[in-house]
Amino acid sequence: MTKYHSGGCLCGAVTFKVTGDLAAPNACHCDQCRKQSGHYWASTDLNEADVEIEGADALTWFQSSAKVRRGVCSQCGSFLFWNPTVNDTIAIAMGAFDQPTDVNLSMHIFTSQKGDYYEISDGLPQNER
Numbered sequence: 019m020t021k022y023h024s025g026g027c028l029c030g031a032v033t034f035k036v037t038g039d040l041a042a043p044n045a046c047h048c049d050q051c052r053k054q055s056g057h058y059w060a061s062t063d064l065n066e067a068d069v070e071i072e073g074a075d076a077l078t079w080f081q082s083s084a085k086v087r088r089g090v091c092s093q094c095g096s097f098l099f100w101n102p103t104v105n106d107t108i109a110i111a112m113g114a115f116d117q118p119t120d121v122n123l124s125m126h127i128f129t130s131q132k133g134d135y136y137e138i139s140d141g142l143p144q145n146e147r
């Protein structure tokens with residue numbers, strides 16, 4: 019039996035379905051992810067071919083850098099997708115998934131840009147970039 023993980027934005031206008039297991043998520047502490055999420059952003063990297071998005075007309079894509087666009091719901095503002103335009107991958111916000119996700123956070127990235135108001139103390143690997 020094929021396994022699926024589903025989820026969506028806060029208002030429900032945008033939903034998604036992922037075929038197969040989720041990749042182990044990481045938490046990104048870069049300036050862009052902190053600003054867009056309000057703290058740091060945990061996501062799982064997936065192949066676009068395994069991801070089905072419904073309600074895409076409610077999605078707004080923000081081009082945050084030359085090679086990356088970020089997808090938010092235009093109605094409720096949920097930050098759902100981080101999508102490089104140069105390959106076939108897409109990262110989806112862990113907080114947007116229905117539970118159980120069946121994965122555990124694996125590492126912290128861009129910790130060189132982390133906020134000064136918290137410590138990372140869960141013992142997971144930390145990458146400065």
Ligand SMILES: [Zn+2]
Pocket residue numbers: 027028029030031032091092093094095096
């Ligand atoms: Zn929404």
